[in-house]
Amino acid sequence: MAQHSTVEKELVTYEREMIFPISVRILHWLRALAIVALALTGAYIAWPMFERPDDTNTLVQGWVRYLHLLTGFVFIGVTLVRGYLFLFTKETRERASFRDVFSLKSWIIQIKSYFWRGHLDKAGIYGPLQLTVYFGITVLAILASISGLVLYAYVYHHGLGGALRPMADMVVHFMGGLARVRYWHHVFAWAFVIFIPIHIYMVVWTGIRFKHNSVEVIITGYDYHKQPVKKG
Numbered sequence: 200m201a202q203h204s205t206v207e208k209e210l211v212t213y214e215r216e217m218i219f220p221i222s223v224r225i226l227h228w229l230r231a232l233a234i235v236a237l238a239l240t241g242a243y244i245a246w247p248m249f250e251r252p253d254d255t256n257t258l259v260q261g262w263v264r265y266l267h268l269l270t271g272f273v274f275i276g277v278t279l280v281r282g283y284l285f286l287f288t289k290e291t292r293e294r295a296s297f298r299d300v301f302s303l304k305s306w307i308i309q310i311k312s313y314f315w316r317g318h319l320d321k322a323g324i325y326g327p328l329q330l331t332v333y334f335g336i337t338v339l340a341i342l343a344s345i346s347g348l349v350l351y352a353y354v355y356h357h358g359l360g361g362a363l364r365p366m367a368d369m370v371v372h373f374m375g376g377l378a379r380v381r382y383w384h385h386v387f388a389w390a391f392v393i394f395i396p397i398h399i400y401m402v403v404w405t406g407i408r409f410k411h412n413s414v415e416v417i418i419t420g421y422d423y424h425k426q427p428v429k430k431g
């Protein structure tokens with residue numbers, strides 16, 4: 200005779216939430232591509248390994264430099280638009296993260312959660328350490344852009360280059376020479392190169408540690424939140 204028993208199933212449901220709209224995702228990937236292209240072309244400008252002194256026709260350095268500038272202007276455009284969206288968009292969740300940056304309690308919660316103690320409870324989208332690092336990266340982007348524009352203005356004397364020259368002269372004077380500006384532009388480039396692997400590591404680690412969509416969210420825009428368990 201067949202035996203009947205009731206099995207209680209636990210139904211785990213997840214709520215889907217749009218975190219990053221399409222504008223933010225496109226800007227993120229444009230900026231990522233621009234940084235990789237700038238780092239590669241910049242490395243070639245610094246160490247022109249394919250240049251042949253006997254060949255003046257190919258001008259690899261000139262083309263690489265041209266690409267660097269083109270990408271540099273895309274990078275500046277993306278930084279400006281992203282900054283505008285962060286500060287002035289109606290959606291307030293990104294800016295809400297400032298509350299955590301100025302709260303000692305939030306810092307303690309974040310640091311403890313990194314040691315597997317408790318869960319990260321955020322007011323906005325980012326944790327306090329994350330927003331502080333992103334702010335630092337924005338300052339870095341501004342410094343790389345200003346030093347890049349100074350180098351540009353000292354090579355292209357007409358049009359935009361000419362218009363930027365008074366600003367470039369001021370920066371060169373302040374920095375103590377054009378060679379110093381070039382040196383610092385190179386240092387800023389290294390800061391980006393160091394940031395990229397740490398950023399990728401932290402995003403993957405956060406996804407594993409807190410069991411949420413931290414990698415996919417910047418592609419699909421959605422994060423998932425576990426809902427209270429229902430018995431079925």
Ligand code: HEM
Pocket residue numbers: 233234237238240241242244245264267268270271272274275343344346347348350351381384385387388389391
């Ligand atoms: C993530 C951002 C950037 C990175 C990683 C980067 C990287 C570099 C590197 C490594 C160099 C070579 C420096 C050297 O000779 O030692 C360079 C040169 C240069 N960069 Fe950038 N750069 C960035 C942004 C920009 C921007 C926004 C502009 C301006 C539109 C720009 C314009 C220039 C110019 C004009 C040079 C000098 C070329 C020459 O010496 O003839 N860069 N960059």
